[in-house]
Structures are given as C-alpha cells and as structure tokens.
Amino acid sequence: MSNRIKKRFIAGAVCPKCKAQDSIMLFFQDNIEQLECVQCGYHESQPQEQVKKASREQEQVIGVFKP
Numbered sequence: 001m002s003n004r005i006k007k008r009f010i011a012g013a014v015c016p017k018c019k020a021q022d023s024i025m026l027f028f029q030d031n032i033e034q035l036e037c038v039q040c041g042y043h044e045s046q047p048q049e050q051v052k053k054a055s056r057e058q059e060q061v062i063g064v065f066k067p
C-alpha cells in the first residue's frame with residue numbers, strides 16, 4: 001500500500017498542455033510540490049525555493065506600500 005502521498009485536485013485549474021479543466025492534481029513528493037494532469041499526463045514540479053522567493057517578493061511589495 002503506497003497511500004502515503006495525498007493527492008488533491010485544484011478547483012478551476014487548467015492544464016497548460018491539454019487545456020482540460022479540473023484535471024490537475026496537486027501532491028507533495030520529497031517536500032516538492034508536484035502538479036500532474038490526469039488527462040494527458042502532464043507533470044510539473046515546483047521546488048519550494050521558488051515558492052519562498054515568490055512569497056518574499058510579495059512581502060516586499062506589501063512593505064513598500066504606504067498610503
């Protein structure tokens with residue numbers, strides 16, 4: 001039984017390859033976010049470094065904003 005990895009669908013997500021909607025699964029493997037399309041087999045991994053960097057840039061933008 002290899003039921004360790006929890007997979008869930010992303011509501012409203014569109015596959016960049018086959019353009020199918022609600023067919024993208026999200027799951028973590030080795031602490032890396034993986035996206036997989038159940039329709040065409042499209043696969044994408046997003047290293048956490050990129051996610052951290054993106055959120056840090058957002059924080060900077062928020063910090064700069066002063067009314």
Ligand SMILES: [Zn+2]
Nearest residue numbers: 015018037040
């Ligand atoms: Zn697809």
